[in-house]
Structure formats: C-alpha cells, structure tokens
Amino acid sequence: EAQVTQNPRYLITVTGKKLTVTCSQNMNHEYMSWYRQDPGLGLRQIYYSMNVEVTDKGDVPEGYKVSRKEKRNFPLILESPSPNQTSLYFCASTLLGGVNSPLHFGNGTRLTVT
Amino acid sequence: DAKTTQPPSMDCAEGRAANLPCNHSTISGNEYVYWYRQIHSQGPQYIIHGLKNNETNEMASLIITEDRKSSTLILPHATLRDTAVYYCIVRVAVPDSNSGYALNFGKGTSLLVTP
Numbered sequence: 001e002a003q004v005t006q007n008p009r010y011l012i013t014v015t016g017k018k019l020t021v022t023c024s025q026n027m028n029h030e031y032m033s034w035y036r037q038d039p040g041l042g043l044r045q046i047y048y049s050m051n052v053e054v055t056d057k058g059d060v061p062e063g064y065k066v067s068r069k070e071k072r073n074f075p076l077i078l079e080s081p082s083p084n085q086t087s088l089y090f091c092a093s094t095l096l097g098g099v100n101s102p103l104h105f106g107n108g109t110r111l112t113v114t
Numbered sequence: 115d116a117k118t119t120q121p122p123s124m125d126c127a128e129g130r131a132a133n134l135p136c137n138h139s140t141i142s143g144n145e146y147v148y149w150y151r152q153i154h155s156q157g158p159q160y161i162i163h164g165l166k167n168n169e170t171n172e173m174a175s176l177i178i179t180e181d182r183k184s185s186t187l188i189l190p191h192a193t194l195r196d197t198a199v200y201y202c203i204v205r206v207a208v209p210d211s212n213s214g215y216a217l218n219f220g221k222g223t224s225l226l227v228t229p
Binding site for chain 1: 124148150155156157158159160163217219221
C-alpha cells in the first residue's frame with residue numbers, strides 16, 4: 001500500500017533532549033516536506049526536499065534540522081527541543097513534474113515538550 | 115499563490131449532498147484548484163483538483179465557474195465519516211526549485227454531517 005509513515009505517533013520529551021521524528025515513503029517520490037500544525041495558525045511548512053541531498057527551509061525552520069540521504073526517508077531532527085515546539089507534525093511527499101500528483105501526508109506525530 | 119475564502123463551518127444531513135464553496139477571485143491562469151480534507155487531526159487527505167473544467171472522481175465532484183473566480187466541492191451523499199475540515203487551495207501544479215511546493219491551507223470549512 002502506498003503510504004507515508006511517521007514515527008512515533010506520540011512523543012513526550014523534556015526541554016533540551018535531542019529527538020528525531022522519522023518519515024518514510026514507499027512511492028519513490030522526489031519531493032518530501034515537513035509541516036507543523038498549531039491551533040489558529042494552520043499548517044506551516046518547516047523544511048522541504050526536492051531530491052536526495054537537496055533540502056531547503058520553509059516558513060518556520062528555526063530549531064529544526066532535516067536530512068535526505070536516501071530518497072525514501074526524510075527525518076526531522078530537534079537538536080534542543082523547547083516548549084514552543086509542542087505541536088502536531090506532518091510529513092508529506094509527492095512526485096515532481098506532473099499535475100496529477102497531489103501531496104500525500106502521514107498520519108502525524110504529536111509532540112509535547114515540557 | 116492566490117488566496118482563498120471559505121465559510122468557517124457548514125452542516126449537512128447524512129445522505130444529502132454537501133456543497134462546499136470557495137472563492138478565489140485572484141486566481142491566475144496557470145493555477146489549479148485543489149481540495150484536501152482533514153479528519154480530526156489525521157494527515158490531510160487529497161480529494162480532487164481541477165483547472166477550469168468540472169471534475170469528478172470516486173470521492174467528490176468539483177465545479178469551477180467559467181471565470182474561475184470560485185468553485186464548489188460536492189460530496190453527493192454525505193456520510194458521518196465525511197465530517198472533517200475541508201481546505202480549498204489554489205496554486206500552480208508543478209513546483210519549481212524555488213517554490214517549495216508549500217500549500218497554504220488556511221482555516222478551511224469545518225463540515226459537520228449529522229444523522
């Protein structure tokens with residue numbers, strides 16, 4: 001089944017403790033992206049990647065890192081999490097170059113930083 | 115990307131058609147209309163998209179006005195499982211190296227389907 005898989009679904013951590021949220025897709029998509037969703041602010045893009053070893057900042061990249069060493073994986077790294085990074089995170093992917101390829105989203109990771 | 119305007123909420127009786135409007139008066143000639151929905155904090159789900167012709171798939175129909183300044187998403191026989199937030203998004207279809215393909219989801223329309 002074609003899908004975007006995020007792990008973990010829920011994560012509670014403390015300020016300053018490094019964490020990684022994994023994202024994997026099995027559709028051979030070139031493009032992958034991370035969003036965060038907060039009440040009243042909607043979905044905002046954190047980072048995106050157009051292909052392997054190519055990453056760029058989105059609208060809210062501060063405090064986050066990403067890597068794209070393989071086409072299928074796009075982990076989100078919080079080196080020193082802070083409470084303002086408490087949010088619902090979504091990974092998404094799509095093919096590039098075609099009008100009929102929408103964004104496919106994972107089921108989300110709910111992160112709480114205390 | 116063009117901005118969209120949607121009503122914040124709508125109700126629909128189960129089994130009836132749900133018609134969700136979207137205004138996009140500043141849409142450009144090469145911009146498509148996309149619809150996504152989000153069910154209770156799950157990942158957004160793609161529904162349908164179109165450029166200027168009406169479109170239909172197994173989930174819904176999309177009606178775009180001739181001047182392309184507005185559109186309507188139609189769920190022909192709404193069920194309780196269609197209760198969700200529906201997002202209308204307008205943008206170019208193919209991302210370039212500078213655009214980031216970020217979708218402006220806005221606040222969407224919260225559709226409540228009642229028994």
